[in-house]
Amino acid sequence: xxxxxxxxxxxxxxxxxxxxxxxxxxxxxxxxxxxxxxxxxxxxxxxxxxxxxxxxxxxxxxxxxxxxxxxxxxxxxxxxxxxxxxxxxx
Numbered sequence: 001x002x003x004x005x006x007x008x009x010x011x012x013x014x015x016x017x018x019x020x021x022x023x024x025x026x027x028x029x030x031x032x033x034x035x036x037x038x039x040x041x042x043x044x045x046x047x048x049x050x051x052x053x054x055x056x057x058x059x060x061x062x063x064x065x066x067x068x069x070x071x072x073x074x075x076x077x078x079x080x081x082x083x084x085x086x087x088x089x090x
């Protein structure tokens with residue numbers, strides 16, 4: 001995961017196979033001061049991606065950091081609606 005100017009850029013797939021690595025990289029980005037996760041370069045998601053976003057949000061809250069997401073893929077918005085989590089992933 002690339003981080004530039006307090007923006008983290010996850011890339012590729014955010015699926016079950018990549019979840020543990022992405023979780024760790026996202027937590028490292030937060031520890032480094034990332035306040036925005038830009039998902040424009042995410043090519044594929046499954047329900048694990050929802051879990052990742054929620055985990056990163058919890059980690060940011062634990063650190064009293066603000067965190068926002070931008071360029072969330074439509075497929076991830078659809079999953080959030082399906083699971084009743086749309087309000088948690090703006």
